[in-house]
Amino acid sequence: MLCYEQRHKSHFESYEKGPMSKAVTSNAPSNMPPVVRFAPSPTGYLHIGGARTALFNWLYARGRGGKFLLRIEDTDRERNNEAAVSAILDGLRWLELEWDGEAVSQFSRADRHREVANLLLEQGAAYHCYAQPAEIDAARDAAKAEGRPQIFLSPWRDRSPSDAPQGVKPTVRLKAPREGETVIDDHVQGQVTFPNKDLDDLIIVRSDGNPTYNLAVVVDDHDMGITHVVRGVDHLTNAARQTQIYQGMDWPVPAFAHVPLIHGTDGAKLSKRHGAQGVEDYRSMGYLPEALRNYLVRLGWSHGDDEIMPTAKLIEWFDIDGINRSASRFDFKKLDDLNGHYIRQAGDAELISRIQVMLAHQDFAELRALVLDPKAPPRSDVALAHEVQALAPGIADGRDLAARFAAVGWDKMQAAMPALKERARTLAELVSSALFLVAEYPVTLDEKSAKLIDADARSTLAALALRFERSNDWRAEALEAEVRVFCEETGAKLGKVAQPLRAVLTGRTVSPPVFTVLEVLGRQESLKRINASQV
RNA sequence: GCUCCCUUCGUCUAUCGGUUAGGACGCGAGAUUUUCAUUCUUGAAAGAGGGGUUCGAUUCCCCUAGGGAGCGCCA
Numbered sequence: 001m002l003c004y005e006q007r008h009k010s011h012f013e014s015y016e017k018g019p020m021s022k023a024v025t026s027n028a029p030s031n032m033p034p035v036v037r038f039a040p041s042p043t044g045y046l047h048i049g050g051a052r053t054a055l056f057n058w059l060y061a062r063g064r065g066g067k068f069l070l071r072i073e074d075t076d077r078e079r080n081n082e083a084a085v086s087a088i089l090d091g092l093r094w095l096e097l098e099w100d101g102e103a104v105s106q107f108s109r110a111d112r113h114r115e116v117a118n119l120l121l122e123q124g125a126a127y128h129c130y131a132q133p134a135e136i137d138a139a140r141d142a143a144k145a146e147g148r149p150q151i152f153l154s155p156w157r158d159r160s161p162s163d164a165p166q167g168v169k170p171t172v173r174l175k176a177p178r179e180g181e182t183v184i185d186d187h188v189q190g191q192v193t194f195p196n197k198d199l200d201d202l203i204i205v206r207s208d209g210n211p212t213y214n215l216a217v218v219v220d221d222h223d224m225g226i227t228h229v230v231r232g233v234d235h236l237t238n239a240a241r242q243t244q245i246y247q248g249m250d251w252p253v254p255a256f257a258h259v260p261l262i263h264g265t266d267g268a269k270l271s272k273r274h275g276a277q278g279v280e281d282y283r284s285m286g287y288l289p290e291a292l293r294n295y296l297v298r299l300g301w302s303h304g305d306d307e308i309m310p311t312a313k314l315i316e317w318f319d320i321d322g323i324n325r326s327a328s329r330f331d332f333k334k335l336d337d338l339n340g341h342y343i344r345q346a347g348d349a350e351l352i353s354r355i356q357v358m359l360a361h362q363d364f365a366e367l368r369a370l371v372l373d374p375k376a377p378p379r380s381d382v383a384l385a386h387e388v389q390a391l392a393p394g395i396a397d398g399r400d401l402a403a404r405f406a407a408v409g410w411d412k413m414q415a416a417m418p419a420l421k422e423r424a425r426t427l428a429e430l431v432s433s434a435l436f437l438v439a440e441y442p443v444t445l446d447e448k449s450a451k452l453i454d455a456d457a458r459s460t461l462a463a464l465a466l467r468f469e470r471s472n473d474w475r476a477e478a479l480e481a482e483v484r485v486f487c488e489e490t491g492a493k494l495g496k497v498a499q500p501l502r503a504v505l506t507g508r509t510v511s512p513p514v515f516t517v518l519e520v521l522g523r524q525e526s527l528k529r530i531n532a533s534q535v
Numbered sequence: 536g537c538u539c540c541c542u543u544c545g546u547c548u549a550u551c552g553g554u555u556a557g558g559a560c561g562c563g564a565g566a567u568u569u570u571c572a573u574u575c576u577u578g579a580a581a582g583a584g585g586g587g588u589u590c591g592a593u594u595c596c597c598c599u600a601g602g603g604a605g606c607g608c609c610a
Binding site: 073340 | 560
């Protein structure tokens with residue numbers, strides 16, 4: 001497999017030569033198709049907030065015939081690794097946010113970034129700074145103590161390079177304006193003004209010669225022809241500094257849109273203890289990509305009273321200018337509800353294949369070991385892992401489970417699907433309710449269902465078994481008719497018969513409709529389970 | 536500490552100065568039902584506080600309070 005960096009190098013050339021290479025300013029006619037990008041740093045997974053940012057970009061590009069590019073911000077060599085990069089690509093693919101062209105490695109463009117730094121140096125828009133870290137820290141501490149903004153004003157800005165100390169490797173700093181203000185005309189935040197006196201001369205090249213993030217972003221966005229920079233508000237002040245770099249190079253500034261962050265249920269920044277940060281967690285819990293997209297886009301954006309918005313509608317309706325400024329809290333209940341809608345609307349075969357994808361990524365032992373905040377919402381994949389342990393302890397992970405379903409036949413699950421999908425909010429719940437298909441014999445009854453099997457129930461089940469053995473039609477409808485006749489003859493209430501039956505068939509007091517269970521289980525397996533209750 | 540941003544039901548949101556402040560999730564009640572769900576009906580639930588501007592403020596302005604983000608030779 002090609003490393004994404006290698007793949008990119010040749011591809012990047014095409015951006016430089018291609019028709020999109022000309023940057024379009026925010027003042028450009030708005031009918032130009034936009035070029036946007038998603039630029040995550042490789043941290044190990046695709047953060048759910050990042051996923052929403054990617055979604056906004058993707059929708060904007062797709063709705064306007066533009067391009068959605070992907071760039072990996074991997075200039076920090078210590079944090080970067082191939083696995084972290086592929087986790088992000090994986091997450092985007094699962095969410096079905098296909099990007100145009102190859103992913104660009106920012107690190108691979110370091111030479112170009114240095115070239116731009118040198119240009120700035122030549123034009124006098126940047127200078128070498130010989131200040132040492134200790135000196136900078138001291139200045140910042142002093143500023144803080146005096147209640148001034150913690151910025152460092154380098155003495156080297158106006159000093160002659162001939163004063164440079166021997167043997168000290170300098171950094172390159174941008175010669176930012178000290179007077180006036182830098183204004184960001186943001187499509188979400190509005191006009192945001194930063195007094196230039198509060199912005200220090202940012203380092204654009206480290207003393208080891210490596211370009212910094214802010215320089216790299218500007219050069220890459222410019223070279224890639226990005227027209228709209230849509231990213232998290234945490235980059236708002238960067239936008240001001242980056243604007244100064246654009247100005248230094250006399251490049252057109254792209255349109256900015258800084259979208260609010262997503263918080264956990266408690267209003268604090270979404271973190272580990274909230275249970276799920278990476279999109280891979282959402283895949284594991286059994287959310288459908290389309291439902292997640294629908295949910296994510298509604299966090300901070302709306303279209304009148306519309307709640308269920310299939311992706312085609314989102315592409316048609318979405319607009320950056322409609323995004324809210326305030327942060328929103330993540331609500332699993334609402335996601336669950338939306339996901340339930342999409343599950344009910346999905347085709348049975350499609351659900352099976354989505355389930356297979358989900359199972360391929362589940363490790364039950366790992367899920368059972370997950371330590372979650374007690375206040376965090378319960379995870380349906382963790383619940384599934386526990387159910388598997390109770391009903392089929394021999395199964396270690398999702399792949400095993402998938403193999404077991406394959407052994408009994410996926411067609412059985414598909415046959416039960418209409419009944420299953422109207423009582424599931426996630427695919428993991430759906431699989432949990434289908435577990436009776438692969439329960440190990442003899443079926444282990446949980447506490448409540450075991451309680452149902454008293455002497456009365458046993459004799460009822462024995463009598464029922466006799467009838468079932470004689471019946472020649474094993475479809476749910478016929479079986480139900482059979483049981484109803486049985487009830488009439490014996491004067492028993494349907495519930496009195498159905499509940500014990502459900503218990504011995506599924507080991508649970510809650511399940512899909514018993515007659516559906518009987519049908520998909522088949523005559524032999526059903527009778528085996530009913531008769532097991534007699535010993 | 537400094538700079539910037541935010542504030543409508545518990546949560547996500549609608550409202551382009553005049554509405555009985557609407558919808559959705561969740562919650563309560565009821566109907567349907569073999570369990571659980573689904574579905575349907577229905578109920579409770581909001582403009583942070585204080586000043587202005589205006590005939591009239593949820594909407595515009597200011598202050599306060601609360602929340603968030605940023606302030607790296609990280610990205």
